[in-house]
Amino acid sequence: MLEKWNPSVKMITVFLCVFILTVRNNTKLNIIVFISFVIGMLLFSDVKPGKIFAFLLPAFIAAFGLFIMGLFYSRNSDISIRTIFDISKEQLEALTTSGNMVTALQLATRLLAYAGMGILFSLTTDGEYFVRSLMHQLRLPPKFAYGILAAFYLLPMMRNELRTVQTAFRVRNMSGFSLRPKILFTMLVNSVRWSESVAMAMESKGFSGEAERTYHDIPKLRGMDLALAVVSVGVVAFIA
Amino acid sequence: MQNKNEWKLKDVLLVAILGVLFGVVYLGCTYAGGFLYGLLTPVGLASLGYEPFYGIYFIAGAFGVYILRKPGSGIIAELLAAILECLMGNFFGPIIILSGIVQGLGFELIIMLRKYKDFSTAVMIASAVLCSVFTMIYNLIISGYNRIAVPVLLLMLGVRIVSAVLFDGLLVPALTKGLVKAGMLKGYAVADAVDTDLDELTGIA
Numbered sequence: 453m454l455e456k457w458n459p460s461v462k463m464i465t466v467f468l469c470v471f472i473l474t475v476r477n478n479t480k481l482n483i484i485v486f487i488s489f490v491i492g493m494l495l496f497s498d499v500k501p502g503k504i505f506a507f508l509l510p511a512f513i514a515a516f517g518l519f520i521m522g523l524f525y526s527r528n529s530d531i532s533i534r535t536i537f538d539i540s541k542e543q544l545e546a547l548t549t550s551g552n553m554v555t556a557l558q559l560a561t562r563l564l565a566y567a568g569m570g571i572l573f574s575l576t577t578d579g580e581y582f583v584r585s586l587m588h589q590l591r592l593p594p595k596f597a598y599g600i601l602a603a604f605y606l607l608p609m610m611r612n613e614l615r616t617v618q619t620a621f622r623v624r625n626m627s628g629f630s631l632r633p634k635i636l637f638t639m640l641v642n643s644v645r646w647s648e649s650v651a652m653a654m655e656s657k658g659f660s661g662e663a664e665r666t667y668h669d670i671p672k673l674r675g676m677d678l679a680l681a682v683v684s685v686g687v688v689a690f691i692a
Numbered sequence: 693m694q695n696k697n698e699w700k701l702k703d704v705l706l707v708a709i710l711g712v713l714f715g716v717v718y719l720g721c722t723y724a725g726g727f728l729y730g731l732l733t734p735v736g737l738a739s740l741g742y743e744p745f746y747g748i749y750f751i752a753g754a755f756g757v758y759i760l761r762k763p764g765s766g767i768i769a770e771l772l773a774a775i776l777e778c779l780m781g782n783f784f785g786p787i788i789i790l791s792g793i794v795q796g797l798g799f800e801l802i803i804m805l806r807k808y809k810d811f812s813t814a815v816m817i818a819s820a821v822l823c824s825v826f827t828m829i830y831n832l833i834i835s836g837y838n839r840i841a842v843p844v845l846l847l848m849l850g851v852r853i854v855s856a857v858l859f860d861g862l863l864v865p866a867l868t869k870g871l872v873k874a875g876m877l878k879g880y881a882v883a884d885a886v887d888t889d890l891d892e893l894t895g896i897a
Contacts, residue, residue: 462786463786463789466785466786466787467786467787467790470787470790470834474833474834474836477836507781507783508783510726510783511783513726513729513730514729514738516733516738517729517732517733517738517739517741518738518739520733520734520736520738521736521737521738521739521840521844522839522840523736524735524736525736525737525840525841525844526839526840526841527838527839527840527841527842529841533736534735535734535735535736536734536735536736537734555839555840558836558839559835559836559839559840562835562836563835566784566787567783567784569785569787570782570783570784570785570786570787571783571785572785573778573785573786574778574781574782574783574785575781579779582778582779583775583779586775595699595701595704596699596704596768596772599701599704599705599707599708599772600708600772600775600776600779602705602708603705603708603709603711603712603772603776604708604712604776604779604780606709606712607712607715607716607780610709610712610713610716611716614713614716614717630717630720630721631717631720631721631748633863633866633867636717636863636867637867637870637871639713639717640710640713640867640871640876641871641874641876643706643709643710643713644706644871644876644877645876646705646709647702647705647706647708647709648702648705650705650709651700651701651702651705652702654701655701659701661701
């Protein structure tokens with residue numbers, strides 16, 4: 453089950469695959485990687501297909517945009533087109549056989565392959581398990597690990613607060629656009645206050661940030677985790 | 693003064709919470725970014741649609757290094773923000789963490805060379821520009837932008853630089869100084885520095 457794959461090992465596997473895909477720059481390989489990661493997710497995880505689709509949709513839109521960009525604006529291209537609406541038949545033929553097409557496909561499929569790996573990680577990794585694994589396998593100091601978790605669990609509160617601040621501006625007939633310096637400033641003031649009170653709360657409960665502490669559950673590194681990593685990297689490195 | 697460079701829990705929390713805050717703010721912008729992206733897709737310039745918002749990607753690192761002013765604060769701030777963004781769920785998953793390291797390093801490099809003592813407007817603008825260039829080099833390699841025509845890349849880099857300079861070179865120092873004036877950042881390195889500036893301005897020092 454992919455949910456049980458040690459998150460640190462899973463993350464490093466993704467990094468290695470990204471580097472290999474970047475170096476090999478092979479359209480066929482990109483497609484194979486993308487499809488196998490999605491199928492792997494469908495077969496070996498509890499993720500619902502609908503959820504995978506919801507994450508895939510923006511990835512496909514991004515890949516399509518990149519595809520058109522590669523098609524129109526490849527380096528050393530002698531074809532000049534301004535928009536997809538005024539491509540003539542001859543141009544379309546020239547395009548599909550040109551180097552632009554090769555580049556466009558390389559760019560778009562590479563993005564999809566990255567997305568396949570990213571989605572697999574995002575959907576099969578529990579956030580808290582990930583951070584605890586970073587602490588035990590990759591030596592992230594507890595101060596940072598628990599700091600990240602505390603901030604993460606403030607997320608819903610922060611979303612509400614931003615909405616409240618935006619509404620407060622709108623009722624006074626001012627723009628509630630989130631990038632307005634006034635709104636950012638209000639949110640920054642809240643953030644500083646939160647960080648101080650959460651730090652105080654954690655310290656008053658005895659949190660010292662030292663590594664010598666007890667842990668209720670330590671994510672373990674098993675042979676299976678490494679085997680899965682070796683297989684994934686091996687397949688990406690040597691297939692096709 | 694040996695523990696001046698050590699991270700206190702409240703430093704970690706401040707940086708992490710800012711990471712979450714800008715993650716939330718950024719989500720609001722993805723609608724605008726997505727709209728621009730869609731609008732620019734038919735003319736083959738889709739990726740340009742996200743460039744105006746690049747400054748917000750770098751903002752966690754910019755705030756981190758500007759407020760804390762200790763070695764590694766930009767990179768660590770950006771790294772924490774990237775881990776948090778990864779936790780919030782994203783189709784790039786942990787790849788965000790790689791870009792986070794590049795962004796943090798790009799922003800902190802010049803400040804590092806100035807030994808974390810010079811946070812003038814010129815240094816902040818230069819950092820924003822260098823960070824844009826660094827991330828573009830990252831894109832050339834990882835996103836395959838090295839296959840895209842140079843004029844298009846220059847256009848993208850230009851928009852990215854303008855965004856980074858506005859958000860990180862100018863807005864971050866302005867907002868932080870506002871926080872200091874409001875008495876919010878007592879005990880942080882930036883408060884001491886800004887207070888001296890204010891004293892000099894008003895001639896009290």
